[in-house]
Amino acid sequence: MPENKQHGACPACGGTDRFRFDNKDERGTWFCNQCGHGDGLDLVKQVLKVDIGVAASRVGDVLNGAAFTQAVSPLPARKEASDSAGSENVAARVSGVLKSTLPGSSPYLARKGLGHVVIPVLPDGRLCLALTDIRGAVCGAQFIAPDGSKKIMAGSTKKGAVWTPAPLPEKPACILIGTGVATTLSAGMLHEGVIIAALDDGNLRAVALAVRERWPLARIIIVADNDWHFPGELDERGKPKINSGKLNGEKAALAVNGWIALPPGEMKMDWDDYRQHHGIEAAKMAFTVSLREMNATKLHEARRSLGDSVVLSDEEVTELERLNQKYTHVTIGGKHRVVSMKPCMVNGKTHVFEELSQFRNYFLHEKQIAKRSQGAAWLQWPGKAYKPDGVGFYPRPEKCPPQVYNLFTGWGVTPREGDVSPYLEHLEKVICAGNHQAFLYLVGWLAHLVQRPDEKPSVAIVLKAIPGTGKGTTVKPILQMMGQYGVQVNGAGQIAGKFNATMANKLMVFADEVTVNSSREADRLKGIISEDTINLERKGIDPEPMPNFSRLIFASNSEQVLRASIRERRYLVLEPTPEHAQEKNYFDRLHNWINNDGASHLMAYLLNTDLSTFDPRRAPVTAGLVREILSNLPPAENYVYRELCSPSPFRGLARLSASEEVTRFMAQFQEEGFAMNAPAARRMMGRIFAAIGLERVGRADRGGIFYELPAKEDFEGWDAIRSSFAGMLNSAPEQVFGESFW
Structure with a gap:
């Protein structure tokens, strides 16, 4: 270890002069150009490649060679007289600012x-928060603007500073930081x-130590932030992100043998x-359920045991921690699985x-832990990752719930700011054929997918065009964003057919070469598009209900793709x-965008x-949807539509x-190979004539x-009738009858 704050090799990553041990306030602080910075406990964690709890227990092994009793670090020595004068100046400035405030609602x-x-x-x-040390001496101020932006008054002392909404009592039983x-x-x-506010998680430990010094017997609860991130997510420097709120909260709680309350779930x-x-x-x-005691001695003892008299070595605990990063013990339908x-x-x-049993067999060739296979030891270890309440899919x-294993483990790409203009231009000018309203909806639909993945939009996207227009290319970055939660299938059978296991835990299903021919298939698709749950059917297994979060995109080269009803609203037909x-230069540009992290840029844009x-x-309602509706008109509506087009x-x-x-209607219907009785025909024609506003006379x-x-x-009279007919289809008259009538 370099001495006297000299630069030297890092004990964690090596090098020659990248590391400096400055030991500020006797906290073992250090800095490394490669590893970052932290206090002594961070350094132990970094060198041994273990989590904060194991690091604390290792320190405990060194101190007195036995159980670890965390000593409360003394507060930094009081400032010199010149600093005291500076503090008085800050206090005076804070007092002056407070005179300009009024008590009220922010x-x-x-x-x-x-x-x-x-x-x-x-x-x-702006809020004006007077900051004090733990004994009430004013040391600065924080301002919070209506938009949430925060600023510290110049000259404030932030380390160990707190804000409290009321004077602190003499002997509090419980303190929330x-x-x-x-x-x-x-x-x-x-x-x-x-309650005491420490301003940010980097100040939690200093405040906790000050609180413990003043109130040695109080119960201290660290109210930590959950800065969760997806596994493998990188920061702006390209380094793996850490849950700083959780880590700093744990360090603060460990420092005072306190408790920590962390918001549950895998979400920031x-x-x-x-x-x-x-x-x-x-x-x-x-909050109550999340409370966890961070007593270093108890943590140390729990991690050292397999629940029996066997005491684990440091190396064995480290190996079990490594298995925890990969495996989780869960229950499914009353059965235990890894x-x-x-x-x-x-x-x-x-x-x-x-x-x-299969999991245990993985480790037969590995070094044993406590005279048993690593798999058996991990299953017996109290510190294993364990979700006893089953599995679920929570996008x-x-x-x-905290005791449920979430099958959603993150998106397929990491969002990164970047140019998305090639893709957006393709969507608007090619896919939406210049229809700006459809383009805005399509972008919103995609943004809704990533921002609110557990809400069904009840609308599917249909792309119908000749080959080579870029339908598959359009969907490619979307599927990349979805990762394992997106799938491509051929035809609608794997979605609307009897066996639909393809739909399990999917957020996006792209069905290519789709043509919906049967009414049964059409009805099942409508349910899948709009219903929150579906029955999952696998071969040889009874159907089971499951949440339905999937969005659907259909592509087809056919003129008619759907069996659309008169008031169909479940499809955006493009x-x-x-x-x-088939234009090479055009698609080369688009493919180049996709291949250069396009999906990550698109994800950031949509978020x-x-x-x-x-x-x-x-x-x-697009012209494409209207054409689908007109191709599927019921007999009476089809008859009247033909007449109105004349x-x-x-x-x-x-x-x-x-x-x-x-x-006449029955004769035409029979010529097309269908049979209909007179009463049914009269009812149909009477209904449609009334719907388009024809005046009925006689008996x-x-x-x-x-009529x-x-x-x-x-012309105005016929325009009104045609408008009424178009209104039945939720469409504009010019979409139904063409511009020539208007």
Whole structure:
């Protein structure tokens, strides 16, 4: 270890002069150009490649060679007189600023549902928080703007500084130490105790030590932030992200033998977020359940045992920790399994569930732990990763119960800011054929997929065009974003057929070469598109209900793809333009974008897309959808549509005999190979004539029923009838009858 703050080799990563041990405040602080920086416990963790709990227990082994008793580090020595004068100056400045405030409700806190908190507010709406040390001496101030941006007053002392909403009592029984003001205020609503804000997680340990020195017997709870991230996610420097809120919270709790409360689930969230999202009662319960004692001695003992008299060595504990990174013990349908991620040629990786006996056999050739196989030792170890409440698929990880194994392990790509213009241009100009309204909906639909993956939009995308227009290329980066939660199939059979295991745990299904011919298939597709649950059917296994989060994209080269009903709203039907079909230069540019991290750039763009005005259930009615509807009109509607498309509808008659028109309708229907009885035909024709606004006169028993028609030259009258017919289809008249009629 380099001495006297000299540069030297890093004990963790080597080198020659990249490391410096400066030992600030006797905390063992250090800095490495490669590994980063931290305190002594961080250094032990870095060198031994273990988690913070194991690092603490190793330190305990060294201290007195036995159980580890965490000594409370003394507070830094008091500043010299000159510093004292500076502190008095800061205190005077804070006092001056506070004179400009009024007690009231902050817009920042009101937006978080904390408007009842009375706090000093400046005329411009900023919060003014007076910062003190743990004994009440003013040492600075923090300002929080209405938009949430924060700033520390120049000259403030941040280390060990706190904000409290009320004077601290003499002998508190329980003290909650949070990070920001909103998180700390929320913690006070979730658990009994005195609340103290440490401003950020980097200050938690210093504040916790100061609290422990002043109140040696108090119960200290660190209200930590869950800075969760997907496995393998990198920061802006290209290094693996860490859960800094959790790690700093654990270090603070360990330093004072305290407790930690971490928001549950695999989602970046603090306790204020959790309260807002789940409600106060659910948050109270979650807070209580999450409480975990961080007593170094107990942690040390638990990790050293297999639940019997066997004591594990450091090397054995490290090996078990390594297995924890890969395997999780779960229960499924009352049966115990070990789940892990294994390589998959199609999706990159996939979940594999194995029986306990098979899992044990993996390690027969490995070095034993406590005279048993590594698999057997891990299954017996109290510190193993264990989810006893089963498995579930929660694409919003914050909704996953803490004791349930989440089959959603993250997106297929890491979002990165970058150029998405080649893809967006392709969507608007080619896929949407210049229809800007359809383009905006399509982008919103994709953004809704990644921002709210557990909400069904109830609309599927249909791409129908000649080959070579880029339908598959369009979907490629979307499937890359989905990773193992996206799949491509051929035809609709694997989705709407009897066996639909393809749908299990999928967020995106791309079905190519689709043509829906049967009404049964069409009905099943409608349910899959809009229903929150579906029955999963596998060969040889009874059907079982499962959550249905999947979005569907269909592609086809056929003229008619769907069996669309009259008021069909479940499809956004797009007819890509053939302008660039098979054009090499055009698609080379698009493929180059995809191959250069296009999916990551698209993911970042979609995550930042504003959905405040987007309604996923209201897709625009495109000309393509209207054509699908017209191709599937029921008999009576089809008959009337043909007449209304004629320059002289209903043969130019001024009055239409109902009985004669029914006879003509039945004859036409029979010519096309169908049979229909007269009563059914009369009901159909009567319904459609009423729907388009034809005036009915006469009586069946007094000369017959007639319908009054506009004169041939009465263009407004016929326009009104055609508009009524188009309204039945939720469409514009020009979409149904063409521009020539308008």
